[in-house]
Amino acid sequence: MQTRILFLTLLAGSQFLCQSCTLSSQSKLDEEQEKIAIMKVIEDETECFFRRDYDCWQNQFTHTDYSYQAWSNSDGTFDASVGWPAIEKNLGKYIKENPAEPEEAGSSHPVVKRKNIKVKFYGNEAAHLTWDQFNSDRNQNYYLQSKEVRLMEKQDGQWKIVNVSAFWNYKNKIPLADI
16 A cells, blocks of 8 residues: 555655646747847847947847946057946946937948857856957948957846847958958
8 A cells, every 4th residue: 555655655756846847948048049039139139239220229128237348449448337327427428429310321330241150048036147249430431340249148138138249340441352
């Protein structure tokens, strides 16, 4: 009798474990689909910023106290903003105060190419990305290279940018044919 109870207990336990495994495999992250969704957000943020479209740009971000942006400047200095209010104050103000001129309609960097994209997922709700980015000048005469980092977070089922770190090499202009 004890053997039969033990067997039934083990059988019931294995069915529970099997059901748990099925549930966890159903919630497994489809990394390729998530990468596509993440890259869409990143591409939109870049395009919106270069076109000086504030509403579009700000919609790509988390608006939290831990949101972060850091970037290098052409004079060799850097800037960083921590928390959405600081980002909005610095970059939001920049976008609003430096709209594209009518004669300069479109993007300040009309061609952007990304290479060596690396993605690391942290569960279903967070991802870290790095890549090399090549940003054309307005007239598409050359590229400037930047090293890019993004930390992404899912909010209400949508990927949003938590961190932008962009470090540009302003000294070395790269011919278009070299990319």
